[in-house]
Amino acid sequence: MIRSIPLLLAAAALIAISAQARADSKVSKSAARGLALAQSHCAACHGVTANSTSPNPESPTFEEIANLSGLSKFTLGNFLRDSHNYPAAMNFTIQRGQIRDLTAHILTLRRKDYRPEP
Numbered sequence: 713m714i715r716s717i718p719l720l721l722a723a724a725a726l727i728a729i730s731a732q733a734r735a736d737s738k739v740s741k742s743a744a745r746g747l748a749l750a751q752s753h754c755a756a757c758h759g760v761t762a763n764s765t766s767p768n769p770e771s772p773t774f775e776e777i778a779n780l781s782g783l784s785k786f787t788l789g790n791f792l793r794d795s796h797n798y799p800a801a802m803n804f805t806i807q808r809g810q811i812r813d814l815t816a817h818i819l820t821l822r823r824k825d826y827r828p829e830p
């Protein structure tokens with residue numbers, strides 16, 4: 713009986729790990745859709761991937777946006793939900809699911825060691 717406890721713990725850990733992996737792959741599918749959307753809808757102005765530059769110099773790169781202090785999926789989601797926030801250049805509406813995907817993608821660009829360009 714006592715000998716089976718470590719085994720049980722190992723089994724529980726494995727189950728936890730695979731649940732986490734499933735959750736991660738769901739997130740990254742959303743982020744992958746977000747990247748595709750960003751490439752088709754945002755990349756004319758914004759750099760949308762890591763280490764990119766924005767074609768339109770007035771637009772921050774998504775990496776810069778992702779690493780703004782205080783930014784979270786909530787603040788970013790709110791920004792994208794309310795088109796009154798947009799600069800005049802960004803004259804469009806985005807569906808809710810697309811906002812989730814874009815936010816998921818942008819947040820993949822967060823880096824603990826990010827330093828803004830001087």
Ligand code: HEC
Nearest residue numbers: 750753754756757758768770771772777791799801802814
């Ligand atoms: C026609 C050009 C253009 C396109 C297309 C565009 N943007 Fe922007 N965006 C801008 C400019 C310019 C700014 C900066 C405005 C400012 O700082 O006043 C900006 C700023 C932002 C910000 C910054 C918010 C902040 O707090 O500083 C976010 C987030 C953003 N854009 C998201 C997007 C997303 C997502 C898309 C695609 C769905 C997109 N933009 C497409 C021009 C564009």
